Amino acid sequence: MPLPSGGHSVPMPEHDRLSERDFGRIAELIGEHVGIKLPPTKRLMVEGRLRKRVRGLGHQSLADYCHFLFDGQGLASEWVHVIDAVTTNKTDFFREPTHFEALEEQVVPALLARHHGPEPRLKLWSAACSNGAEVYTIAMVMAEIAARRTLRFSVLGTDISTEVLEHAARAIYPQAMVEPVPSALRQRYLMQGSSPSRRNEVRIVPELRRMVRFGRLNLMEPRYAIDRDVDVIFLRNVLIYFERATQEAVVSRLVDHLRPGGFLFLGHSESMIGSNLNLRQVAPAVFQKS
Template sequence: MDREFSYTQAHFEQVQAKLYELAGIQLDTSKDALVYSRLVRRIRSLKVGGFANYFVYLQNTPSETQEFINALTTNLTSFFREPHHFDILKGYLQDHPGNLRIWCVASSTGEEAYSIAMTVAEHYGQFDTPVEIIASDIDTDVLTAASAGIYKRERIESIVPQRRKQFFQRGTGGQDGKVRVVPELKRMVEFAQINLLEPSWPIRSTVDVIFCRNVMIYFDKQTQLALLTRLVALLPSDGLYIAGHSENFSAFAQVVRLAGQTTYYPVRG
């Protein structure tokens, strides 16, 4: 296949190594075409002439590090994705009245975090609740979109009408075809940029519920164990770690034990 810029196996391996170094993400060899399509946009935009020059630019320009990460991270999400998890959250809220903290670890463009907020608001029957919701991502572009809380109308078609009416405003004029999260719901969520590989996170203990869904699949086993151990350490003994449908932590029985469908309790002692 003819390509605009020379792109070799060595270039792909260099991208693999750099992304692993910066974010702990292990790119499968099947992602070589995706890497080209994502990074060629940066190469064109920067007018650096090719992959070799881009790597030099990346090395010498600290601000490009985040652009590199943003270009290569995958953000697949939807409102109330894996709905059984939100039923589990409802049960946890019923069993644990009072002040709680929830961390949505990979919030992407915000659908998961706002689904958590809607579940909390419905449980309390109001937007003013004793539950703090932190939502983070490594990708600053998706965090900007999440903070705006504006979506194409078709993104909320799967949400039941009562929720659409209560939690979203329909756009008019130039915003026709879009919806916006109501301000009261938006205020329930605090968005922050966090790289899980950082030696410390701006998250104070304790966190009662952690949503970390379909994140670990991008890391190797060693990194998975290290991150899972750090995350679970933030939970109380009856806290919940909610994983994604593609994740199974049976190999880490010393860290977590199964509580329900892709839901775990921390192991202590």
Template sequence: MAPASAARRKSNPIVLPASDSLSDEEFTRIADLVGGHTGIRLPAGKRTMVEGRIRKRMRAVGQSSFSGYCHYVFEDGGLASEVTHMIDAVTTNKTDFFREPEHFEVLRRQIVPDCLSRSKGAAKTGIKVWSAAASNGAEAYTIAMVLAETAGSGRKFDYSILGTDISTDILAQARRAVYPGDFVSPVPAEMQQRYLMRSRDPSASEVRIVPELRRRVGFMHLNLMDEKYPVDTDVDAIFLRNVLIYFDKPTQAAVVGRLLRHLRPGGYLLLGHSESMIGTSLRLKQLAPSVFKLV
């Protein structure tokens, strides 16, 4: 058997000099490319983060320097295949179950009762929620848990959740619905019992969302920069949380304006707590700092 160090050299032959860095021009080209596709601003302060993440792509395409990688992408035909990976590499996917938990109380106490009272007398009641920057699905599955709890404790209703994101890697994780044990710790214990499956192997700490919830949640690739998207136009609530902060002000307004075309009259828009001011200039009534209703 080869020694471990030899095995490592064999599978990962490219050694990157730690001192290598992106030139101003290379960083600007990457920032422009990413910004043009995703709307994400990459100011100079993000250079170290971008370098760290691009390093992984350099290894994957067999380049040993940033200049070699940039030449490959911009001059040598690598752009088409590399742009998706670059987007995966530079997006920030930080999320949690029950992140900013007040919003899930708004869902339970206000949005669900409002939807149910609107559909009084209808043969079938359904609630549609869109998690528009879904990351690994924690937000969409939190919504599903809250709706399942609410539907189980009062008037029955049907519900579906759409999760969308620009990052193909993170969407694959969302569809898999498998999470490390410590990542699901914000889920209340009784909901963990009902909605998370543990492995039969006691040494495995990973958990998976139960099929009953997975069936309710669909994931789709969607770029918020696109002019149009194939999403229903009668969505009851859109969670657009912790993504607008990466865009400049005109882009934020354009993104929210496009999303509102998919919200039914009287539907709800929930932004991240640090994004609460963004909704105030649009056709929206502010109900709470980061909760809006389409008027």
């Protein structure tokens, strides 16, 4: 969900630029409803992102599109596409790999010690899942653990962008993107494309896809329609794009969905956010609820 740190845009004709007023209105909406700040330095980036949508709808210019949004009652139907256009979803398989080592070696054993019954079930949630790489990484780690002992698990992935959620549900990725996946796990959980057009792509195996589900969620909402007995929540490298008050509000809401003894994973650059709440740090950027 975060915005990129920069990028290069092809200069556009002056008549096909966002006016200061239109950019301000878009930035205000994104800030209020998504929590991400769009400073003036992002104006060229936003223009470039919206032009594809402008062409797709048949508008003549960005000015026409903004007139449709703000003066022609188009915002209600177009809002989700505006969000998709101006937010970027950057993630990788096994990103910050020490977190997945902690999940396997510390977190899951601690959770299983608390769960009673012959077949414990763990719920894991990637709260800003982007294209699904983090969700399927979690699922691979959990499937490896489940192969060694009796255990059921499910992984939920949520994001504000409908476009990346569709990508995540398809579970098809470029070959280069899965290079961080250990070779043994690639053999077990990835299928190589067989047709000429798919030779450089892989897909997550059906057995693993059945362990995950995806849904749309805006972290700025005051309440989340999510179970309140989640064992593990991942929210990494997203909070850095929010203002401090928003960061703490989002983390507080997430913690409300953790069962006692549950764990929250933040990005390594975000660990101070978790330190300000009633959480016990158990590993770098990994916190446990009392």
